[in-house]
Amino acid sequence: MWDKGQYSTEKEAHEKMAQYEKDGFEAECMKENGKYLVYTRRLVTEIVLEDGGQTL
Amino acid sequence: MRGSVLVVGAGPAGMRASSELVNQGFKVILVEEKPTIGGKMAQIDKMFPSNECSTCTILPKMLELTSNPNVTIVAFADVESIEEQAGDFKVKVTKKPRYVDPAKCTACTDCFAVCPVGGIPIDFNFGRGTCKAISFYSPFPPRKALINPDKCTYLTEGKCGDKDIPPCVEACKPEAIVFDQKPQTVEFDVGAVILATGIKEVKSGLLEQYGHSQLPNVLTGLEYERLLSGLGPTSGIVKRDDGQEPKSVCWYVPDNYSSVGFMTAVAQSLGTIERNPDAAVSVLHGNHALQKESYKDFYQKAKDSGINFIQTYGVISVKEAGGNLEISFEDETITAEMFVLIPPLSLTESGRRLAEKVGLELNESGFVEKKSGDSHPIRTSREGIFICGSALAPKGIDDAVIQACAAASEAASFLVAERGREMVHPPEKDLLPVEPQDESTILAVICQCGKNIAGLLDMDELVTYTKSLPNVKHVEVTPFGCDGVKIRELLKTKDFNRLVLGACSPKTHEDLFSLHAEMGGLNRYLMEIVNLRNQCTWVHSKDKKKATDKAKTLMRMGVKRVTLLESLDDIHVSVTPACLVIGAEPAGISCALKLAEANLNVYLVEKKDSLDEVEKNDVSLVKNLIKELSRNEKVKVYTGSEVGRAEGFVGNFKAEIVTPDGEEDINVGSIVVATKAKMSTDSDEGDFEKDLLLQRDENDFFIGMLGILNPLDFNTEGVFQCGSARDKMGILDAIIDGQAAASRVAGIISKEELVKSPAISFVVDEYCDGCAYCIDPCPSNAITLIEYMTADGNIKKTVEVNEAVCRGCGVCMATCPKKGIFVRHFKPEYFEEMIKAVVEV
Numbered sequence: 001m002w003d004k005g006q007y008s009t010e011k012e013a014h015e016k017m018a019q020y021e022k023d024g025f026e027a028e029c030m031k032e033n034g035k036y037l038v039y040t041r042r043l044v045t046e047i048v049l050e051d052g053g054q055t056l
Numbered sequence: 057m058r059g060s061v062l063v064v065g066a067g068p069a070g071m072r073a074s075s076e077l078v079n080q081g082f083k084v085i086l087v088e089e090k091p092t093i094g095g096k097m098a099q100i101d102k103m104f105p106s107n108e109c110s111t112c113t114i115l116p117k118m119l120e121l122t123s124n125p126n127v128t129i130v131a132f133a134d135v136e137s138i139e140e141q142a143g144d145f146k147v148k149v150t151k152k153p154r155y156v157d158p159a160k161c162t163a164c165t166d167c168f169a170v171c172p173v174g175g176i177p178i179d180f181n182f183g184r185g186t187c188k189a190i191s192f193y194s195p196f197p198p199r200k201a202l203i204n205p206d207k208c209t210y211l212t213e214g215k216c217g218d219k220d221i222p223p224c225v226e227a228c229k230p231e232a233i234v235f236d237q238k239p240q241t242v243e244f245d246v247g248a249v250i251l252a253t254g255i256k257e258v259k260s261g262l263l264e265q266y267g268h269s270q271l272p273n274v275l276t277g278l279e280y281e282r283l284l285s286g287l288g289p290t291s292g293i294v295k296r297d298d299g300q301e302p303k304s305v306c307w308y309v310p311d312n313y314s315s316v317g318f319m320t321a322v323a324q325s326l327g328t329i330e331r332n333p334d335a336a337v338s339v340l341h342g343n344h345a346l347q348k349e350s351y352k353d354f355y356q357k358a359k360d361s362g363i364n365f366i367q368t369y370g371v372i373s374v375k376e377a378g379g380n381l382e383i384s385f386e387d388e389t390i391t392a393e394m395f396v397l398i399p400p401l402s403l404t405e406s407g408r409r410l411a412e413k414v415g416l417e418l419n420e421s422g423f424v425e426k427k428s429g430d431s432h433p434i435r436t437s438r439e440g441i442f443i444c445g446s447a448l449a450p451k452g453i454d455d456a457v458i459q460a461c462a463a464a465s466e467a468a469s470f471l472v473a474e475r476g477r478e479m480v481h482p483p484e485k486d487l488l489p490v491e492p493q494d495e496s497t498i499l500a501v502i503c504q505c506g507k508n509i510a511g512l513l514d515m516d517e518l519v520t521y522t523k524s525l526p527n528v529k530h531v532e533v534t535p536f537g538c539d540g541v542k543i544r545e546l547l548k549t550k551d552f553n554r555l556v557l558g559a560c561s562p563k564t565h566e567d568l569f570s571l572h573a574e575m576g577g578l579n580r581y582l583m584e585i586v587n588l589r590n591q592c593t594w595v596h597s598k599d600k601k602k603a604t605d606k607a608k609t610l611m612r613m614g615v616k617r618v619t620l621l622e623s624l625d626d627i628h629v630s631v632t633p634a635c636l637v638i639g640a641e642p643a644g645i646s647c648a649l650k651l652a653e654a655n656l657n658v659y660l661v662e663k664k665d666s667l668d669e670v671e672k673n674d675v676s677l678v679k680n681l682i683k684e685l686s687r688n689e690k691v692k693v694y695t696g697s698e699v700g701r702a703e704g705f706v707g708n709f710k711a712e713i714v715t716p717d718g719e720e721d722i723n724v725g726s727i728v729v730a731t732k733a734k735m736s737t738d739s740d741e742g743d744f745e746k747d748l749l750l751q752r753d754e755n756d757f758f759i760g761m762l763g764i765l766n767p768l769d770f771n772t773e774g775v776f777q778c779g780s781a782r783d784k785m786g787i788l789d790a791i792i793d794g795q796a797a798a799s800r801v802a803g804i805i806s807k808e809e810l811v812k813s814p815a816i817s818f819v820v821d822e823y824c825d826g827c828a829y830c831i832d833p834c835p836s837n838a839i840t841l842i843e844y845m846t847a848d849g850n851i852k853k854t855v856e857v858n859e860a861v862c863r864g865c866g867v868c869m870a871t872c873p874k875k876g877i878f879v880r881h882f883k884p885e886y887f888e889e890m891i892k893a894v895v896e897v
Contacts, residue, residue, distance in 0.1 A: 040845050044842060
């Protein structure tokens with residue numbers, strides 16, 4: 001999904017991607033209307049419930 | 057070598073073989089001796105053992121073929137000769153004169169009304185009901201008029217009443233009547249031939265013995281089918297010769313017939329009870345062993361419905377007594393108001409003549425004899441000519457379909473080098489760009505459907521009303537919308553960006569109308585079909601006002617919806633050109649071999665340590681196949697192996713093979729389960745059956761997709777079953793099953809990409825909060841919970857739809873509490889507006 005940011009340069013976008021990847025997200029960069037957009041995703045493998053339980 | 061195939065006979069087997077071949081990249085010439093296609097399947101009411109409506113099932117398949125540019129249908133024609141050799145056959149076909157130019161006939165039926173010669177018994181109904189000397193042969197395609205040369209007085213006597221010009225000629229605006237039409241011979245060059253010439257009832261002494269053609273209300277099975285059929289002479293209400301509905305009906309199926317005759321009686325008696333639960337229904341029958349579990353279940357259902365099945369050595373006599381019939385057998389007598397005899401079946405006359413011309417021998421029962429010692433069940437003694445369906449022996453439609461697929465597989469592997477070479481590819485779509493904000497300019501086309509719609513509705517009132525609806529710019533009335541002429545012509549003006557069709561059922565005609573819309577330059581998703589025929593004129597056939605009022609309401613709803621629709625683009629999915637076959641029993645071996653012969657890669661996995669150890673593989677027929685398999689480099693065999701986890705979707709599956717040397721991941725476009733044996737690993741690491749959503753029944757057979765025309769398909773697209781995976785069967789049947797499955801697979805993996813409907817789920821991330829309510833209910837396992845990071849460092853959960861897997865069923869849309877997911881083309885607001893339209897006055 002789009003991270004909602006617009007990056008002016010490819011370098012700036014790639015720096016952001018590296019940050020996301022460090023947190024375990026897949027990241028992809030696309031150029032649109034002269035701006036660089038970054039998309040990220042990762043599978044949810046665990047959900048922490050409000051009562052402290054876990055599921056998935 | 058040619059890349060086209062001649063298919064002779066357009067019944068369920070011939071039609072299915074044609075469809076499979078085109079799907080695999082081969083052009084088809086489909087020749088049918090009757091003026092319309094469908095064969096016996098078009099004449100029957102419901103099919104055993106599924107009790108599905110035959111017409112509803114076959115009509116979409118007919119339209120699929122008639123609208124396919126790679127299928128040339130030559131109806132009302134006979135194959136005169138098949139010369140030269142396999143790969144390069146020269147075929148001569150003679151078209152019989154119909155005295156109407158089919159290219160000009162618009163099926164308007166204006167000529168029927170003015171023809172003075174009426175009262176002619178309808179052939180298609182076996183003499184029940186009447187028609188004019190110019191008429192349609194049946195309600196099915198190709199829908200073109202023809203003249204009966206024995207009844208038309210202009211053809212027999214040179215005059216029509218006291219007129220110099222026959223009234224049909226004067227009435228025919230497109231000038232389609234051609235009284236001097238002669239038989240015309242046309243030639244085709246084809247690489248292979250499939251004979252699917254079908255069967256006929258033998259109306260011999262046996263029928264006379266029981267009073268057929270002598271006593272009233274004594275019918276054959278097929279004649280009774282026409283009374284059961286909604287498109288028959290009594291519109292689906294069974295009636296005696298005196299027009300009364302019978303209170304009692306008795307069937308007789310003599311001994312030693314195939315199970316087809318017995319199952320026919322079971323289906324017909326059930327159809328009778330369904331219409332009149334108080335009717336006394338009996339079936340007298342000889343000894344009939346039913347092999348298939350599905351046949352046994354259907355028979356049990358009939359017994360549970362109160363049908364009286366009586367086994368007998370034979371009926372002695374049938375006599376008329378006081379307007380009823382007395383049927384005597386052994387020491388008993390049954391009185392019934394109708395008596396239905398299931399006669400023997402044999403090859404059709406044209407099938408017999410063609411078999412002789414081609415040099416095939418017939419057996420004692422009148423069917424095509426198999427080549428002695430031939431290892432292949434559907435090859436004939438002449439190379440490149442294959443045979444399927446009831447031309448070999450009477451069989452149910454489910455079995456005919458399987459043989460047709462196998463025959464297509466044979467022809468396709470024989471002509472593999474020519475695959476795709478003669479195919480006509482549709483031109484690039486040139487569609488009018490339409491944005492959501494563009495003002496709607498709606499074209500409304502109202503189909504008369506002959507007299508089906510126009511015969512009841514107040515068409516003037518409907519047209520005037522439709523013109524008054526918002527954004528409707530033009531209303532056109534056309535005799536048959538399905539010919540597409542007016543739709544294409546008007547859309548090509550580019551004056552309209554939406555289309556509403558007042559016509560028939562989208563279930564049967566949506567694909568065809570979509571094709572016409574796109575040929576006119578309109579995105580197919582900017583079209584709405586309003587079912588005036590089924591939902592107005594058929595169900596309210598006796599109330600013109602109510603039918604017209606309902607038609608106006610439905611048109612209002614259709615206009616509302618079409619105004620909101622958006623252009624959508626098809627989804628293209630790439631295909632991995634390989635197949636995983638699970639189980640090396642005869643079916644799996646024949647499937648793998650046929651795919652390999654079609655130049656496609658196969659992974660064959662078997663749990664036993666050697667193919668020779670597998671049950672039934674020790675007979676010479678299968679041993680020969682195993683030898684051929686071992687020589688073919690396209691097949692990789694894994695023995696002593698199992699299948700672990702599997703994931704993916706049609707065209708792109710990933711599966712894990714657990715071999716004695718370790719695990720190996722493979723990528724395939726399709727998967728075939730060819731064994732009942734458990735072939736998945738017992739570990740927790742993976743079970744392909746669960747992963748692919750495959751289910752077994754109480755007898756441990758796999759449960760396939762519903763529908764008699766899909767005996768090998770699973771609900772999981774791209775996954776198929778054959779052989780012992782789906783039923784008990786002998787070795788020959790298993791080999792045919794495997795080859796049929798190969799045809800289904802080749803229809804997928806011989807393509808570079810698959811085209812998929814875009815009417816699937818779409819996530820509105822703005823509304824989706826990642827609650828995941830939609831994930832478990834999804835029957836396709838298409839939804840995954842993911843999270844992503846936003847530029848400001850927040851992590852947001854949402855769901856993701858696998859477009860290749862989603863089928864657009866809408867369960868997720870119904871489950872979501874936040875409007876966070878919807879199915880494209882079926883947004884909730886469309887329905888809201890349609891419902892508002894219903895209550896508008």
